Every structure is written in C-alpha cells, then in structure tokens.
Amino acid sequence: MEPVPRNEATFEEWKLEVECVKAIYSEVVVLQAIRKALKGQAKRIMLHLGPNASVEMIELKLEDAFGNIASRDSILSHFFLAEQKETDSIIEWGLSLEEMLLQASRNTAINASEKEDMLKRTFWRGLQNEVLKNASRVQFETDISYANLKKKLRAKEFEIRVQREKKEKSKEKPSYKARQAVISSSDEKGE
Structure with a gap:
C-alpha cells in the first residue's frame, strides 16, 4: 500500500x-x-x-x-503474510487487514464466515506484541468473533499502556519514603 x-x-x-x-x-x-x-x-x-x-x-x-492492479492471489498472499508494525495500534492493524481483504474480495467472492475466519486468524498470528498475543491465546482458540477478539485486545492494549505510563511516572517521581527521607535530612540540617 x-x-x-x-x-x-x-x-x-x-x-x-x-x-x-x-x-x-x-x-x-x-x-x-x-x-x-x-x-x-x-x-x-x-x-x-x-x-x-x-x-x-x-x-x-x-x-x-x-486503481489496484494487483491480482487476487498477490493481495491474498500479502494478506496472509502481513504482520503488525510495532507502531500500529490494534485498531490500525485490524483496519489494514480489513482493507487488504476488501480489495481481494472485490475480485472474487469470499463468503462472510470465510472472511471472518481469515481476519481472526491473520489478525492474531500477525500480532507483534507477545504479551498481547499470550493474553489472548485462550480467546483466539475459542469461537470468539474477530470483532470481539479485537475488542479484548484493545482493552488489554489500553491496560498495558496505563501500566507502562504508571511505571514511567513512578521512575520520575521519588517514592513517599524517599521524599520523607529528604524532608527528615533537611530538618536535621536546619537544626
């Protein structure tokens, strides 16, 4: 693309x-x-x-x-070999796959259940974040729909982002004990 x-x-x-x-x-x-x-x-x-x-x-x-000049086979090949970019969010990754499959289905009919299965499998297999992949393995192996799998992964992605931001903030800001130690030492010096 x-x-x-x-x-x-x-x-x-x-x-x-x-x-x-x-x-x-x-x-x-x-x-x-x-x-x-x-x-x-x-x-x-x-x-x-x-x-x-x-x-x-x-x-x-x-x-x-x-217009797209690629053959259905080359589009499908590109689709099945696709992998999430490190900078892609879950939504961006899903949309890029959906776009590729839409282009392929314009040339040849692919029924809805086949599309659903293709999207779900390629979406999950192409995930780059191993934490997300491992967290969603059980859902992937069940009869969960592509849309619901994507929702669960978005929630997990958000959770990971919040934890990362929290960890980064804690590195920047000294802990309560460290602040108390600084206050205590400054009080002792002032006396």
Missing part, C-alpha cells in the same frame, strides 16, 4: 465516497462535486476527458490510473 498524504483519501476511500454520493444526488451534482474535489494528477486526468465526460467515464479513467 502506498502512503497517502495527510488530509487526503486513498483511491479506495474516494471511490466509496463517490458511490455514496451517487446514491443520493443527481449525476450533475456528483459530476460537479468530483470536478471540485480532484487535485493534482487526478485533476489532470479528468481534464483530458473534456467537459462532457460522465461520472462513469471519470471513474473508469481514474480506476485505470489509480
């Missing part, structure tokens, strides 16, 4: 937005919205189509230029 500049949508996100808008508004309104929204290369591609281009023509041209 290519990185997307801040405040910009991926092509897949843009396509979804256009589909949602097409369901509500007339083609003229959608066309005007597309013309105003596109920037950079996408705008230049649209300009080559001319003023009479339809929404469908623009979508097809942009799909050719920015």
